[in-house]
Structures are given as structure tokens and as C-alpha cells.
Amino acid sequence: MLVTGSVDIEADGSVSAYEADEPGRLPPAVVQLLGSAVPNWRFQPIEIEGRPARVQTRASILVHAHKAPDDGYLLSIARASFGSSDDADMPTAKRLTPPRYPSDLVRAGVGGTVYLMVKVARDGSVADAMVEQVNLRTVAKDSAMQRMRDQFAESALAGTRRWTFNPPVEPDASPYWVVRVPVHFVAPDASVPKYGDWSAYVPGPRALAPWAGVEDMDAPDTLVPGGVYRAGKQGPELLTPLGSPGS
Structure with missing residues (x-):
């Protein structure tokens, strides 16, 4: 949750x-x-x-x-x-056209979330993109789950070619900006989890971005759906443990 x-x-x-x-x-x-x-x-x-x-x-x-x-x-x-996801010195979404849902995964009722990292050019176009992580809402053999992740990742990456962003309100001298965007694939018969609902998923392996300045990042699954987030560590630094388990 x-x-x-x-x-x-x-x-x-x-x-x-x-x-x-x-x-x-x-x-x-x-x-x-x-x-x-x-x-x-x-x-x-x-x-x-x-x-x-x-x-x-x-x-x-x-x-x-x-x-x-x-x-x-x-x-x-x-x-x-x-930290906040609406800083004036980072890009915001202009047009994030939903990617194509892989047809065989639709028929199988497989859902998942692709966490993308997108390099945004100075004019708001997408210069490059990569998949940081793919989480599935289906449990299967490892080889089958990897095929599902690959299909979701390929579709999400293809979708970024049609995306555009608004440059920052307070732009800096950076040649580009890197943002993180969660893309959700919700199976036809599944309901979208609401705030306060439990949601079960199988986390996928996490990849590191090849671009400078985004090495230290929070976990993808703390990103709230529907947002565009700065890549790289942001917000206050927590020094103590998160907390002990409770029943």
C-alpha cells in the first residue's frame, strides 16, 4: 500500500x-x-x-x-x-499518450507497471528513454514472467516516441533533463487500486540509468501513479531506520 x-x-x-x-x-x-x-x-x-x-x-x-x-x-x-514532484526547475507532462497494451497479455489478463526514465531535450521532446523496472501483477515461471516484462517494456518504450513535455518554468543550463514516469497496464477485468487499497505485485529487477547525475534514486515503487518525477535523489535525507514491523 x-x-x-x-x-x-x-x-x-x-x-x-x-x-x-x-x-x-x-x-x-x-x-x-x-x-x-x-x-x-x-x-x-x-x-x-x-x-x-x-x-x-x-x-x-x-x-x-x-x-x-x-x-x-x-x-x-x-x-x-x-520531496515534491512539481518543482519549477523540472519538466512537466504535456502529452503522454498511453502505450499499446500487448494483445496477448490483454487476453491472458496480465497487468503490470513499467517505470521509465526519460531524457527530455531542451525543446520538450524525448531524446532517449530506458526501462528502470517492470513489476507484474501475475505469478508464473521465471521465464514466462521475463517474457511478460520484456513485452511491457518494449511497448512502453515505443510509446515514449509520441510523448512531449513542457520545459521547466525556471530552466537551467542543462543540455537535457531526466524524469521518471510510471506507466500502468491494467488488465480489462481488473480494477484500478484506489488509495487505501492493498495491491499485490511481483517486483522485477532494477536497471541503472547510463546518464550522469541520476545514480542515487528512491525506489521506483514509491512513485505515485500519474506523476512525472525528477530523476536523482531529492528531498530531505532520512538518517534513522524506517520502523519496526507491527501486527
């Missing part, structure tokens, strides 16, 4: 407040887990104009549920990313 919200960080890096988006749509156990873990986080203090400052950051938190021996579930915070 991907939970979004905001975290208030004090000048010393401690957390003074945390608020999940739409907590009424979240299971009580998830609300309890985050409410007990997030206040204990500590971040690298953030300086503004050379002085430690109090800031608020957006947070995207991935919660995992693992089957317990007693038929219950153990919840844990698997990953988290911080």
Missing part, C-alpha cells in the same frame, strides 16, 4: 508532525503503524541560506503486509521517498 502525506521537520532534523492524506480511507493498522514510526524519524538538518530551517516535505511511504504464522499479517514500512 502506497501512503502519501506530509512531514514537518524541525531545524534539528526531528519530526514535529506527520499527517497522512485521507486517513479515513486507510486501514486502522496502517494509520497506527505510521503514527508510531514516523514521529521517531530523524532527518539530516536542512539549511536555507546557510541556517538550519524548519520545513515541510511530502512523503510517499510504501507499507508491506506479510502473512504471519497465525494467519494474521505483519505490517512494515518497506520504503519511503520525500
Whole structure:
């Protein structure tokens, strides 16, 4: 389950407040887990104009549920990313035409998510693209799942040829910008997970981008669907563990 919200960080890096988006749509156990873990986080203090400052950051938190021996579930915070996806110095989506859904995967009811990294040229066109990771919503033999990932990846990459972006409102001198875009393939008979729903998937292997400046990145599955995200590490740096498992 991907939970979004905001975290208030004090000048010393401690957390003074945390608020999940739409907590009424979240299971009580998830609300309890985050409410007990997030206040204990500590971040690298953030300086503004050379002085430690109090800031608020957006947070995207991935919660995992693992089957317990007693038929219950153990919840844990698997990953988290911080920062905004609407910075003025990064490109925004202009036209992201959905890619073609591979016909045999449609017939088989196979769904998945392709996490793309896109090199955006100064004029907003796509100069290059690569697949960072492909997660599947189907379990099969390893060889079969690899074929499914390859088909989704090929279709998603082909789709980027028709994409265009708006250059940043505050452009810098970079020859290009790199953004990350999740592409979701939802099988015809499947429902799109809503905020607060659990979603099962099989993570695929993760590839590294060949372009400079994007080596240190948050996990792809903390990216909220429908967004365009800066490639490379962004947002405050968390210094403490995410939290201990809870039942």
C-alpha cells in the first residue's frame, strides 16, 4: 500500500508532525503503524541560506503486509521517498499518450507497471528513454514472467516516441533533463487500486540509468501513479531506520 502525506521537520532534523492524506480511507493498522514510526524519524538538518530551517516535505511511504504464522499479517514500512514532484526547475507532462497494451497479455489478463526514465531535450521532446523496472501483477515461471516484462517494456518504450513535455518554468543550463514516469497496464477485468487499497505485485529487477547525475534514486515503487518525477535523489535525507514491523 502506497501512503502519501506530509512531514514537518524541525531545524534539528526531528519530526514535529506527520499527517497522512485521507486517513479515513486507510486501514486502522496502517494509520497506527505510521503514527508510531514516523514521529521517531530523524532527518539530516536542512539549511536555507546557510541556517538550519524548519520545513515541510511530502512523503510517499510504501507499507508491506506479510502473512504471519497465525494467519494474521505483519505490517512494515518497506520504503519511503520525500520531496515534491512539481518543482519549477523540472519538466512537466504535456502529452503522454498511453502505450499499446500487448494483445496477448490483454487476453491472458496480465497487468503490470513499467517505470521509465526519460531524457527530455531542451525543446520538450524525448531524446532517449530506458526501462528502470517492470513489476507484474501475475505469478508464473521465471521465464514466462521475463517474457511478460520484456513485452511491457518494449511497448512502453515505443510509446515514449509520441510523448512531449513542457520545459521547466525556471530552466537551467542543462543540455537535457531526466524524469521518471510510471506507466500502468491494467488488465480489462481488473480494477484500478484506489488509495487505501492493498495491491499485490511481483517486483522485477532494477536497471541503472547510463546518464550522469541520476545514480542515487528512491525506489521506483514509491512513485505515485500519474506523476512525472525528477530523476536523482531529492528531498530531505532520512538518517534513522524506517520502523519496526507491527501486527
